[in-house]
Amino acid sequence: MPLLDWLNKQDAVRSVQKVPYRLLQAVPELAAGDNDSQNMLIEGDNLEALKALLPLYAGQVN
Numbered sequence: 001m002p003l004l005d006w007l008n009k010q011d012a013v014r015s016v017q018k019v020p021y022r023l024l025q026a027v028p029e030l031a032a033g034d035n036d037s038q039n040m041l042i043e044g045d046n047l048e049a050l051k052a053l054l055p056l057y058a059g060q061v062n
Contacts, residue, residue, distance in 0.1 A: 024052045
């Protein structure tokens with residue numbers, strides 16, 4: 001499997017490790033559609049959102 005490599009990759013990896021995990025919180029007043037659906041709309045910083053999804057989907061995405 002190919003791996004991505006770029007200039008200053010180690011700095012980027014260290015920066016990602018410093019970002020804390022956050023729990024996703026539902027905001028009922030912004031909800032729309034079926035509440036039983038597994039769809040999510042996440043608003044916020046991209047890195048924080050991805051780290052919040054990591055425990056839910058780790059090892060399931062290629």
